[in-house]
Amino acid sequence: xxxxxxxxxxxxxxxxxxxxxxxxxxxxxxxxxxxxxxxxxxxxxxxxxxxxxxxxxxxxxxxxxxxxxxxxxxxxxxxxxxxxxxxxxxxxxxxxxxxxxxxxxxxxxxxxxxxxxxxx
Amino acid sequence: xxxxxxxxxxxxxxxxxxxxxxxxxxxxxxxxxxxxxxxxxxxxxxxxxxxxxxxxxxxxxxxxxxxxxxxxxxxxxxxxxxxxxxxxxxxxxxxxxxxxxxxxxxx
Numbered sequence: 001x002x003x004x005x006x007x008x009x010x011x012x013x014x015x016x017x018x019x020x021x022x023x024x025x026x027x028x029x030x031x032x033x034x035x036x037x038x039x040x041x042x043x044x045x046x047x048x049x050x051x052x053x054x055x056x057x058x059x060x061x062x063x064x065x066x067x068x069x070x071x072x073x074x075x076x077x078x079x080x081x082x083x084x085x086x087x088x089x090x091x092x093x094x095x096x097x098x099x100x101x102x103x104x105x106x107x108x109x110x111x112x113x114x115x116x117x118x119x120x
Numbered sequence: 121x122x123x124x125x126x127x128x129x130x131x132x133x134x135x136x137x138x139x140x141x142x143x144x145x146x147x148x149x150x151x152x153x154x155x156x157x158x159x160x161x162x163x164x165x166x167x168x169x170x171x172x173x174x175x176x177x178x179x180x181x182x183x184x185x186x187x188x189x190x191x192x193x194x195x196x197x198x199x200x201x202x203x204x205x206x207x208x209x210x211x212x213x214x215x216x217x218x219x220x221x222x223x224x225x226x227x
Contacts, residue, residue: 106154107154
């Protein structure tokens with residue numbers, strides 16, 4: 001059974017940093033591209049970042065470029081999101097998601113999500 | 121960025137009723153369209169990918185279709201477990217973008 005378990009969320013002041021982790025199990029983690037998707041309170045879904053299966057390529061939405069860094073440790077089957085210079089508009093539930101194997105066009109499995117609140 | 125215009129924003133339907141939700145893409149995305157269901161307090165679940173393919177374990181009452189740049193999700197006979205928020209996603213180009221969501225409730 002595919003499982004994605006996020007951790008590391010919490011309350012942080014604007015301008016500070018936070019690092020999210022996502023522990024994967026139930027599949028060969030190193031075979032899949034992975035992503036982070038977020039959802040602001042009572043709002044819709046927004047793709048944040050994607051990393052290739054081997055970590056060699058990363059992609060970000062414009063609003064987080066230069067502030068967020070996606071990375072992975074295939075030996076530990078863990079995905080990360082380092083979030084620096086946080087803003088109030090980054091407040092959201094962050095989901096770790098697996099991209100589909102053949103096309104990497106969709107998100108086929110999601111974690112339960114972790115809440116990040118940016119506030120003074 | 122590709123815009124996905126989803127409608128209706130909300131709807132209320134009775135058990136066994138047929139429900140249809142649509143997404144209009146701002147440009148050609150081929151069949152690179154997925155549908156998700158999200159229940160309160162839960163993460164999204166993949167229902168349909170490739171515009172018409174049913175994801176593993178999804179009941180056959182869910183189906184997807186395409187007409188040009190308009191995509192539809194149909195629930196053939198609404199069941200008690202189907203209420204939630206439904207989102208479309210375009211997987212054609214980065215940044216992948218979602219529709220704003222359709223809140224489906226039982227009447």
